[in-house]
Amino acid sequence: MPENSDLKVLKNVVGGELVEAASGATYDVVDPTTGAVYAAAPASGAEDVDRAYAAAAAAFETWGRTSPKERSEALLKIADAIDARADEIVAVEVKDTGKPIGLTASEELPPSSDHFRFFAGAARVLEGKSAGEYLPGHTSWIRREPIGVVGQVTPWNYPLMMMIWKIAPALAAGNTVVLKPSDTTPASSVLLAEICQEFLPPGVLNVVTGDRDTGRLLVTHKTPQMVSITGSVRAGMEVAGAAATDLKRVHLELGGKAPVIVFDDADLEAAAEAIATAGYFNAGQDCTAATRVLAGPRIHDDFVSALTEQARTLKTGMPDDEDVLFGPLNNPDQLARVSGMVDRLPDHANVEAGGGRADVAGGEQGYFYQPTVLSGLRQDDEQIQSEIFGPVITVQRFDDEAEALRWANGVEYGLSSSVWTRDHARALRMSRDLDFGVVWINTHIPFVSEMPHGGFKHSGYGKDLSMYGLEDYTRIKHVMSFLGEG
Incomplete structure (x- = not known):
């Protein structure tokens, strides 16, 4: 335990109680705006993960048999509590x-x-094939059941929201959860878990904090029937490999390298403003961020100029500055990346704007980086092929629609994309041929609870949000009864 009594001390949430790590060990949590330690979180080990899974397994015996109505009512109460404590939650998330x-x-x-309200409703309207006599003298029907205990790992870019994307459908379907947040952003996950304890039976939702080793323990544990992670491709591959040894179900939402295809007939100024916002929001730390622009030959130079002007106008800075669009990168490793x-x-590439650390509060305080525009890059360059995950937008010039499509699909990721054009037929062709789980037309990055989010290729598999997301946390059972006829 750190000696500084001013530090905020976080605890795990296990079996409805706030508990320290069994070893008593903690690790430092850093404020990315200053680089200073502000909290201590449990450095959870095998005993802590065992305890959390035991609590989840015990809770599943009853939670898995509750009615959809009961689960729905609990989620609705959690949604109301989030609204009621919004200021407190925001303060923790921002810190x-x-x-x-x-x-x-x-x-x-x-x-x-x-999202909680959507899944509260979705829990009550799960569908399956109609019961009937598919074999003479026998009636068949489908049961859609919870999977059981689920292990979940969330990232640091949207710690609160990504936790909700995971726990809301899992709980709605009747599963119980053990979740590990990113080691750099555990506070809002612990707070939300505390809030949920008022409305959920003990052990239904458990949170343990710790580093990658804690995450490995969570994934390789014998108890969960499913593991779900939002994170890097490397982490996803490691999770999939570990889960395969025990044939656990896996739900992966991984990285992205979203192509943003701007055709010559697009509204240049409107597109530049919207793309800059969608590219720099959250410091570009978003796997769907609009950071890989492909611009038509006639507008390329003007579009680079328009984006450069946007970059020079937009600001990064401290959380209480009302004029900033984004804050710092999350941690020193990400700043270095x-x-x-x-x-x-x-x-052959050029830095059109930015390109270095941002001067905030009169110096290189925290992990701030300037909004940056890069031009002249080629398809096989590292900056095009790899996820930068920062406030950096690249712009490539394409010659025709076929080349734009080839370059757009020519990466290992397949999460999200957007097309900017006034040509309706072209937009439909591109939406058909783009190898990405999400295609936006003349917009980029909006989400709604009713529509699925998830990718292809190295961006993973499984869907968040929507009824598809809920179905991912269920299993299908066929029941057949002999009718006693003949």
């Missing part, structure tokens, strides 16, 4: 992430409670 206070309150909290990507630019 962990450095995000702007106003944007976090307006853009993340309303969807968070809405983004800086390295820009520093290693090939000779």
Whole structure:
């Protein structure tokens, strides 16, 4: 335990109680706006993961048999509690992430409670094949059941929202959960778990904090029947490999490298403003961020200029500054990654705006990075093929629709994409041929609870949000009865 009594001390949430790690060990949680330690969180080990899974397994015996109505009512109460404690939740989320206070309150909290309300309703309308006599003298029907105990791992870019994307459908379907948040952003996950304890039986939702080793323990444990992770491709592959040894179900939402295809007939100014916002929001730390632009030959130069002007106008800064669009990168490793990507630019590429750490509060405080625009990159360059995950937008010039499509699909990711054009037929062709789980037309990055989010290829498999997301947390059982005839 750190000696500084001013530090916030977090605890695990296990079996309805707030508990320290069995060893008593903690680790430091850092404020990314300053780089200073502000909290201590449990450094959970095998005993803590065992305890959490035991609580979840015991709770499943009753929670898995509750009616959809009961589960729905619990989720609705959680949604109301999120709204009622919005200011407190925002303050905790901002301290962990450095995000702007106003944007976090307006853009993340309303969807968070809405997701709970959606899945509260979805729990009561699960569908299956109609019962009937598919074999003479026998009646068959389908049972859609919860999977059981689920292990979940969430990332640091949207710690609160990604937790909700995972736990809301899992709980709605009747599963119990053990969740590990990112080690750099555990506070809002612990707070939300505390809030949920008022409305859920003990052990239905458990949160243990810790590093990657804790995550490995969570994934490889014998108890869960399913593991779900939102994170990097590397982490997803490791989870899938570990789960395969025990034939656990796996739900993966991994990285992205979203192509943003701007055709010559697009509204250039409107597109530049919208794409800059969708590319720099949350410091570009979003697997769907609009950071890989493909621009038509006639507008390319003007579009680079328009994006450059946007980059020079938009601001990064401290959370309480109402004029900033985004805050710092999450941690020093991410700052080094983004800086390295820009520093290693090939000779044929250009930095049109930004390209270095941002001067905030009169110095290089925290992990802030300037809004950046890069041009002249080629399809096989590292900055095009790899996820930068920072406030860096690249722009490539394509010659025709076929080349735009080939370049758009020419990466290992397949999460999200967008097309900007006034040509309806072209937009439909592109939406058909783009190899991505989400295609936006003349917009980029909006989400709604009713529509699925999830990717292809190295972006993983499984869906978040929507009825498809709920179905991912269920299993299908066929029941057949002999009718005693003949």
